[in-house]
Amino acid sequence: MIINIDKDLCTGCRECAEVCPASAIEGEKGQPQEINYDKCVMCGQCIQKCKSYVSLIDHGVGVYEAKRAERHLPESVKEPLFAAYNNCNLDKVKAALADKNTITVVQCAPAVRVGIAEDFGGELGTVAARKMAAALRKIGFDRVYDTNFEADLTIMEEGTELIKRVTEGGTLPMFTSCCPAWVSYLERNYPELQAHLSTCKSPQQMGSIFKTYGAEIDQFDPAKMYVVSVMPCTCKEFECNREEMNSSGYQDVDVAITTRELAYLIKDMDIDFNALPEEDFDQPLGLYTGAGTIFGVTGGVMEAAIRTGYELITGQPIPAVDVSAVRGSDIFRTATLQVGDLELKVGIVTGLKNVVPVLEALKAGKLDLHFIEVMTCPVGCVSGGGQPKLLLDSERDAAYEARTKGTYAHDAELPIRKSHENPAIKKIYDDYLLEPNGEKSHHLLHTKYCIGANNFKK
Amino acid sequence: MNKNLSSFVVACNDQCTGCRACEVACFTVHNQKDNKVAYTVGTVEIPVTPRLFLTRLDESCLPVQCKQCEDAPCLNSCTAKAIARVDGVVYVNEDLCIGCKNCMMACPFGAMEMLPIAKKGQAVKQVGSDEIRKSAYKCDLCIGLEDGPACVRTCPHDVLKLVNLEEDGKEKKIKAAVALTLTGNL
Numbered sequence: 001m002i003i004n005i006d007k008d009l010c011t012g013c014r015e016c017a018e019v020c021p022a023s024a025i026e027g028e029k030g031q032p033q034e035i036n037y038d039k040c041v042m043c044g045q046c047i048q049k050c051k052s053y054v055s056l057i058d059h060g061v062g063v064y065e066a067k068r069a070e071r072h073l074p075e076s077v078k079e080p081l082f083a084a085y086n087n088c089n090l091d092k093v094k095a096a097l098a099d100k101n102t103i104t105v106v107q108c109a110p111a112v113r114v115g116i117a118e119d120f121g122g123e124l125g126t127v128a129a130r131k132m133a134a135a136l137r138k139i140g141f142d143r144v145y146d147t148n149f150e151a152d153l154t155i156m157e158e159g160t161e162l163i164k165r166v167t168e169g170g171t172l173p174m175f176t177s178c179c180p181a182w183v184s185y186l187e188r189n190y191p192e193l194q195a196h197l198s199t200c201k202s203p204q205q206m207g208s209i210f211k212t213y214g215a216e217i218d219q220f221d222p223a224k225m226y227v228v229s230v231m232p233c234t235c236k237e238f239e240c241n242r243e244e245m246n247s248s249g250y251q252d253v254d255v256a257i258t259t260r261e262l263a264y265l266i267k268d269m270d271i272d273f274n275a276l277p278e279e280d281f282d283q284p285l286g287l288y289t290g291a292g293t294i295f296g297v298t299g300g301v302m303e304a305a306i307r308t309g310y311e312l313i314t315g316q317p318i319p320a321v322d323v324s325a326v327r328g329s330d331i332f333r334t335a336t337l338q339v340g341d342l343e344l345k346v347g348i349v350t351g352l353k354n355v356v357p358v359l360e361a362l363k364a365g366k367l368d369l370h371f372i373e374v375m376t377c378p379v380g381c382v383s384g385g386g387q388p389k390l391l392l393d394s395e396r397d398a399a400y401e402a403r404t405k406g407t408y409a410h411d412a413e414l415p416i417r418k419s420h421e422n423p424a425i426k427k428i429y430d431d432y433l434l435e436p437n438g439e440k441s442h443h444l445l446h447t448k449y450c451i452g453a454n455n456f457k458k
Numbered sequence: 459m460n461k462n463l464s465s466f467v468v469a470c471n472d473q474c475t476g477c478r479a480c481e482v483a484c485f486t487v488h489n490q491k492d493n494k495v496a497y498t499v500g501t502v503e504i505p506v507t508p509r510l511f512l513t514r515l516d517e518s519c520l521p522v523q524c525k526q527c528e529d530a531p532c533l534n535s536c537t538a539k540a541i542a543r544v545d546g547v548v549y550v551n552e553d554l555c556i557g558c559k560n561c562m563m564a565c566p567f568g569a570m571e572m573l574p575i576a577k578k579g580q581a582v583k584q585v586g587s588d589e590i591r592k593s594a595y596k597c598d599l600c601i602g603l604e605d606g607p608a609c610v611r612t613c614p615h616d617v618l619k620l621v622n623l624e625e626d627g628k629e630k631k632i633k634a635a636v637a638l639t640l641t642g643n644l
Contacts, residue, residue, distance in 0.1 A: 011475075011476035011512070011514075011519070012476065013475035013478075014475060015477045015614065030514075053478060053481075055506065055508075056506070056507075057508075079499050079500055080499060080506050118496070118500070119499075119501060120500075120501070121501050260499075388498035388499070388500050389499040389500070390498055391482055391483070391497065391498065392482075392483055392486060392612060393479060394483075
């Protein structure tokens with residue numbers, strides 16, 4: 001299972017149940033808790049919350065080592081182990097790296113770059129994009145690519161889809177589909193609303209371009225390619241294993257690890273993260289814009305979509321690149337934006353629990369919006385279940401704020417801040433995809449949700 | 459104020475869920491300087507060594523920690539002179555502790571534990587052997603921290619309180635005196 005609660009360690013405090021957005025943690029107070037996997041959306045917020053650690057006093061000498069082995073963590077891991085934990089996939093990654101016949105490709109989600117340095121003693125929210133690229137290269141990945149590129153790609157596809165739905169009378173409002181925990185929540189609880197989900201795959205799964213376009217430009221045999229995702233998210237492992245995510249002819253993304261697991265791997269390989277030089281991601285699939293990087297914060301997908309959508313619809317440059325109307329951390333916020341003749345009404349939901357009233361309003365016909373972004377974690381992916389875990393809950397707000405600030409600062413410092421202006425995006429459409437929402441995009445970058453009941457048994 | 463009695467941290471309500479956030483906070487603030495513990499779990503390279511101890515009963519649980527006794531049995535029984543009173547806190551100097559466990563035997567509250575010592579993120583070894591050195595660990599009221607004990611600040615249910623019995627006693631006496639004036643018997 002992706003998310004687990006260790007019965008030997010759980011004290012039954014139920015603090016995790018307080019943060020679980022799916023009410024999936026069941027059990028009596030004071031007794032070890034169980035996860036109801038029919039409800040669990042694998043967001044990992046319980047893992048972030050749990051403080052019930054392997055104790056020398058309560059559990060004894062040797063239990064730590066036994067638990068570490070049971071969880072398939074590297075022996076170099078020395079940090080405390082807690083009752084709630086996620087499945088560690090580093091064995092698979094290490095095996096792929098060690099196999100000389102395997103071409104290893106790695107991609108990193110936007111939020112990883114404002115989290116990873118914290119596990120090496122960095123200040124909260126330190127932007128470490130280029131150090132991370134250096135680390136991944138040093139680990140030995142053959143191609144160091146970036147999910148931020150696919151976030152830009154997502155904007156091209158999702159923006160085009162939205163414009164089509166608005167102008168051609170498609171199902172509205174359209175919901176974002178980047179967050180796999182949100183998607184699985186809707187699939188299980190509101191399948192009747194599935195037509196409202198964007199058909200776009202998430203940026204991670206637009207990684208289907210690695211074994212297709214990526215293989216073509218490097219003349220790699222896609223059968224020998226192994227794609228690793230580094231994600232702030234515990235649910236991404238579920239997403240990459242969905243049965244339909246094989247449009248390259250192979251499993252598009254072979255394995256997803258968390259930000260924390262990347263930190264384990266860096267330490268396991270004796271790499272001094274803080275001493276690394278700043279390096280670039282590999283081209284062309286590692287070139288990204290500010291719009292791609294803000295996917296990591298609540299409101300970011302919306303803002304990125306507006307930056308591009310505005311210009312695609314009006315043909316004019318957007319008056320202000322910073323779309324402050326959609327920023328913030330309120331659990332449900334709406335804005336009306338004038339885009340040419342269109343009054344675009346958008347909404348942003350952060351924290352999965354907060355989507356329920358929105359969905360109920362939609363069902364009751366009381367929701368007048370075109371486009372809604374939904375993120376499961378408290379302030380978007382920077383607060384994801386796979387991000388570095390805070391020792392003190394009192395620092396949670398400061399950490400979320402710093403990671404958010406770091407993300408916007410990174411956006412502001414990048415030379416290009418709109419997805420459609422990314423030269424690598426222009427090139428992939430010129431040379432390969434031809435047009436957004438075209439035939440090739442449809443095959444590689446879009447999907448159908450609510451099709452596999454089996455998906456939830458993993 | 460010059461105090462006659464030491465303050466101490468104590469559980470003051472029955473809301474403890476047993477989450478262990480107090481223990482983790484205690485460990486964290488005591489290892490930020492010497493053991494490179496920063497904001498996240500990933501910066502921890504040593505075993506968790508708390509100075510208060512979650513204790514389970516049949517139907518409930520609560521953390522137990524040092525009362526900073528006025529005539530401290532641990533201090534009195536320490537053969538290595540590793541325990542001293544510093545600013546009202548009964549304080550263990552782990553560099554001097556020899557791990558004899560007299561303090562553990564003497565403490566009537568079980569508020570003393572023997573745990574491994576670490577410096578710079580590494581276990582400290584004994585002189586002349588590869589065995590890891592241990593020291594007595596007990597609550598030191600987060601001596602030196604401006605904001606006071608980390609456990610008190612961290613507890614999500616306000617279970618822990620820094621008690622000052624002199625002030626407490628004064629307040630209680632005033633309340634009792636006021637009540638007496640209302641009885642009409644004075």
